[in-house]
Amino acid sequence: MVFECQDCHKKWHYDVKVCIFCQGNVTEVAVKQSTVRGFTKVEIPSPGHTRVPYCDLLLEDDQGNFQIRKSFTEYKLGDLIEEAPKELKQEARKRTVGLIGAGTMGRGIAQVSAQTGYQVIMIDRHEEIARKSLSKIDTLLSKTTKEDVKQEILGRIKITTNFYDLEHADLVIEALTEDMELKKEVMKELENECSQNTIFATNTSSLSISELSQVLEDQSRLVGLHFFNPVPRMKLVEIVKSKYTSDRVVEFAKEVATEMGKTPVVTGDAPGFIVNRLLLPFLNEAIDKFSDATSSAADIDKAVTLGLNHPMGPLALADLIGLDVCKAILDELYEGYKDHKYKPCKTLCIMVEKGDLGRKTGKGFYKY
Amino acid sequence: MYVLGVGRTKFGILTETMPELAYQAMYNAVYDSPISIEDIDAVYVSNFLGGPYEKQLHLNSVVSSLLPELRLPIIRVETACASGSSALYQAIIALSRFENILIVGVEKMTNATTEESSQNLGMAGDRLADQTQGLIFPAHYALVAQQHMQKYGTTHEDLELVAFKNHSNSRLNPLAHFNHKEVTREMIKNAQVIASPLKLFDCSPISDGAAAVIISKNKKSDRDVHIIGSSLFTDHISLSHRKVHTSLEAAKLASKQAYEQAEITAKDLDIVEVHDCFTINELVAMEDLGICKPGESKDWVREERTTIKGEVPINTDGGLKADGHPIGATGLAQVFEVTTQLRGEAGGRQVEGAEIGLTHNIGGVGGTAVIHIFERRA
Structure with missing residues (x-):
């Protein structure tokens, strides 16, 4: 520029x-167009530029000004590049994102969306929950953001209980509890209320996107956008393609995730996606290891944090997630893959039965 | 030697980039002075942590980009938190070659976590002696405070008085980081301990900001302020390399030399800007500058002798504590304040009849000390 x-x-x-x-x-x-006046192809990676090779172009615009631009496309000297008009570049900033559900995940996604510059419409059946979420966002932002910037961000978030307020949303992300029937209801309602260009996403971590899209007329518009908790801090977004999701919708999801400062990874609609499919057998194994009574919970966690360089041990993590949730995901995985390795181990089942679910009940592998 | 113009940005958590901040400060200084940007013969840039925080070094050339086609001699100066005054010190020496010099200091610190900031700021301490032992900067000055308390009976309540005064002053400075914030004695007293005995309100904030000063060999207008003393001394970088831990030897030596140059004593000072990166350092500074005797600074703050209406007003802009501490800009912001006061343009925080002012800018825990003295002459 x-x-x-x-x-x-x-x-x-x-x-x-x-x-x-x-x-x-x-x-x-x-600027309307630029001419490629020089280029170099970079073959070695550096932090922030790990995918190689890439080209750095020396561009001269129609006003005679030069610019360096990174590109994965190769050009020849003299090639013309059309420049997107300024308004289009700012289009990204004008997106409207709807959020269904103002719980922990919905709130986190709403905050990051508003910080990205999107207009956010947050829907919860109970207005009070949405209000509480908004004031929680206020508190979180106060710690890191200047007052007037914070007000600007909060000003982009609207609260409503009506689906018809989502009519012109570019993207609606559903972040409700993991209940297929509830989600199906919501999807039907969304298709009724939103324009045909609105893209739908679900933040589910375990349900089948393909099955959810059965209730939609246009099944190509639904994609999984799996954020991680806490959303403002966790860099990853799993983009989950159903059998029907169109390439355009996947590209759009990648763009949005990137604009939000996240790194997207694309995966298919199979139980556990990538992260949970890898994580849960690991937690399960740690719990099984614990039950042979040769190592304490603290020692197992210490071994993993220090030996594998994980920020948190598996048993502490299982307590944090909730043992009932861990078991439910393992059940899903076992159901889906029919492979014994996903079967919840005995100790996990016993603890869930006893009601020792981790942090939320004050007792799991540790006392809280 | 004269100050022709001063300019700065607001300090705080700002949205502008580092080059944009530097530009704003330079712009404001140029239009505060009677000369134009084309009259500037050289530029000194002050910045401490552009590398670690913003991945931007070679700042002299960035400034060249901000002054298109002038291609001036520009050099960056870095002496940790004393970078601003050190750049001014260098510029004053360079007046033997140039007529008009612009000094600009800038720092962008808020694009990082507190942990990253602790590590970055720790670079002002010795890698081996301090950093490897986890001696973050609050801990450096916590040791000074602990020693001062032990030797002189200074209490944490005395430090609270310093914080309260500086926060109160910042309410009168619209450009201060905490201008908007009402801070009470209770908040200061009940704040979280950072490194005992220092609590949160004993520490200056992490701020973005920039400040600029234009100096000249010759007087150009009646608003010009004389530079009558300029001195820089250094010391061993780590407290552990020194024998005395309740005062900063470099600051004592620099002020002695600057007083001799200016042919004044501490008694002649009407307004003083000291480096209160931590509240304890305001007390230490008062003693090092000879404003009071060693151990007596606590009595001075108890008797409110350093408020705007007091005998020797200190940190009328809120100091590093409440005006903010965007490191590279800090020393020049002190010059901004003293110049503004001596010109009688400080508005609600104006010290009546101020004629002689001093700036005290410290790098690290006293490894560098730079003193400048300014005078308004009719």
Whole structure:
């Protein structure tokens, strides 16, 4: 981007706003197309640029200003590149995102969406829950954000109980409890209320996207967008393709995840996706190891944190997730793959039966 | 030697990038002075942590980009938290070659976690002696505070008085980081311990910001302020390399030399800006500068002798504590405040009849100390 003084025509590559030479207004120069004047192909990775090779282009725009641009596409000298008009670039910032459910996940996604610059519409059947979530976002932002910026972010979040407020949303993310019937109801209602261009996403961590999309007329518009808790901090988003999800919708999901500052990974609609399929057998194994009574819970966790460099041990993590939730996911995996390795181990089943579910009941592998 | 113009940005958590902040400060200084940007012959840039925080070094050339086609001699100066005053010190020496020099200091610190900040700021301490032992910066000054308390009977309540005064002053400075924030004695007293005996309100904040100063060999207008003392001394970097831990030897030596240059004593000071990166350092500074005797700073703050209406007003802009501490900009923000006061343009926080002012800017825990003295002459 190049900025030019309206009066003395000095140019900057920074948004300096006012000219230090003559006090004139400095505005961005509009560019329609650029010409490739030089390029280099980079073959070695560096932090932030791990995918190689890539090209760095030396571009000259139609105003005679130069710019460096990274590209995975190769160009020849003299190639012309059409520049997206400025309004289109800002389009990203104008997206409207609807959120169904104002629980922990819904709230986290709402916060990150608003921080990205999206207009956010948060829906919960109980307005009070939505209000509480909004004030929690307020508290969280206060710790890191300047007052006026915080107000701006909060100003982008609207609360409602009506689905028809989502009519013009570009994307609606469902973040309700893991209940297929409930989710199906919501999807039907969404298809009724939203424009045909609205893309639907579900934050489910275990249910089948393909099955959920059965209730939709246009099944290509539903995609899994699996965020991780706490959403503002966790960098990963699993993008889950159902049998019907269109490529356009997957690309859109990737774009949104990237704009939100997350790293998307794409996976198919099979139980556990990537993360839970790997994690739950691991937790299950740790619990089984615990039950042979040769190591304490603390020692198993210490072994994993120090030996495998995990930030948290598996038993502490299982307590945090909730042992009932762990078991439910394992049941799903076992059901889906029919492989013995996913079967919840005996100790896990006993603890769930006894009601020792981890942090939320005050007792799991540790006391809280 | 004269200060022709001063300019700064607001300090705090800001949305502007590091180059944008530097530009704003330079712009404000140029239009505060009687000269234009084309009259500037050289630029000194002050910045401490552009590398670790923003992955941006070679800042002299970034500033060249901000001043298109001028291609001036520009050099970056880094002496940790004393970078701003050190750049000014260098610029003053360079007046032997140049007529007008612009000094700009900038720091962008809020794009990082508190843990990253602790590590980055720790770079002002010795890698081997301090950093490997987890001596983060609050801990450096906590040791000074503990020693001072043990030797002189200074209490945490005395530190609370310093924090309260500086927060109160910042309410009168619209550009201060905490201008908007009402801070009570209770909040200060009940705050979280960071490194005992220091609590949260004993520490300056992590701020973004920039400040700029234009100096010249010759007087250009009646608003110009004389520079009558400029001194820089250094010391061993770690407290553990020194024998005395209740005062900063470099600051004592630098102030002695600056007083001699200016032909004044501490008694002549009307307004003082000291480096209160932690509240204890305001007390230590008062003693090192000879404003009071060693051990007596606690009595001075108890008797409110350093408030805006007091005998020697200290940190009228809120100090590093409440105006903010965007490291590279800090020393120059002190010059901004003293210049503004000596010109009689400080508005609600104006010290009546201020004629002589001093800035005290410290790098690390006293490894660098820079003192400047300014005078308004009719």
